[in-house]
Amino acid sequence: MARRYGRGDVQFFERFGWVYDLATNPVPPVSLDPALVFAERPIDRVLDIAGGTGRATEPLLDTAEIVPVIDAASTMCQRARLHGRISIRGDVENFPVSNDAVDAVVIGDALHHLPTVSHFFDEAARVLAPGGVLLIEEIDPSTALGNLIAAGEDLMGFDSRFFTPERLCTILTDTGFEPRIAVSGVRYLVAGRVSVR
Numbered sequence: 001m002a003r004r005y006g007r008g009d010v011q012f013f014e015r016f017g018w019v020y021d022l023a024t025n026p027v028p029p030v031s032l033d034p035a036l037v038f039a040e041r042p043i044d045r046v047l048d049i050a051g052g053t054g055r056a057t058e059p060l061l062d063t064a065e066i067v068p069v070i071d072a073a074s075t076m077c078q079r080a081r082l083h084g085r086i087s088i089r090g091d092v093e094n095f096p097v098s099n100d101a102v103d104a105v106v107i108g109d110a111l112h113h114l115p116t117v118s119h120f121f122d123e124a125a126r127v128l129a130p131g132g133v134l135l136i137e138e139i140d141p142s143t144a145l146g147n148l149i150a151a152g153e154d155l156m157g158f159d160s161r162f163f164t165p166e167r168l169c170t171i172l173t174d175t176g177f178e179p180r181i182a183v184s185g186v187r188y189l190v191a192g193r194v195s196v197r
């Protein structure tokens with residue numbers, strides 16, 4: 001099914017952002033710690049990209065200094081602000097952040113919505129300081145439940161494209177990151193470290 005909700009399925013989140021928390025609250029965010037230990041620098045400045053209402057980076061609020069949420073859907077940004085988060089409307093292919101500005105970039109449950117991932121990886125590499133990490137939380141389509149979720153998103157008209165953790169590691173290597181699978185399972189976590197230049 002082709003792009004029923006526009007690029008990145010953003011129109012869907014624009015329309016239903018106000019109930020997003022109701023749907024996701026029963027699922028607690030995964031701990032990002034097993035991936036953060038892969039960083040070769042302290043994690044003080046974090047970007048939550050395609051961050052929606054800020055769910056994925058909630059566990060970092062106690063330890064990191066700055067954790068803004070960037071999302072293309074204004075409804076999701078408004079919800080993030082209601083949770084007390086700094087939220088900026090923006091696109092994954094062009095972060096409003098200077099080079100080497102952050103220690104970690106997090107993208108939770110959103111990579112599969114992007115029509116192309118290469119620009120996103122280039123942007124993540126640009127804004128990450130040497131030794132920083134890109135953290136990707138995703139659904140593994142090779143698991144039974146992951147396959148069911150992928151089929152459900154297709155039925156709903158999403159333009160989703162899911163990656164296995166192994167495939168994501170290959171893409172990360174090809175785009176200059178050093179990858180590691182930090183958590184396996186239906187909901188997995190992969191880290192990509194940018195080398196210390």
Ligand SMILES: C[S@@+](CC[C@H](N)C(=O)[O-])C[C@H]1O[C@@H](n2cnc3c(N)ncnc32)[C@H](O)[C@@H]1O
Pocket residue numbers: 007008009010013014024049050051052053054055056070071072073076090091092093107108109110113114
């Ligand atoms: C399933 S939600 C995930 C939100 C949040 N990261 C979480 O873990 O709950 C996917 C999000 O990706 C955002 N999104 C999709 N394409 C985008 C793009 N090109 N730039 C920025 N955000 C995008 C949507 O607006 C939506 O908020």
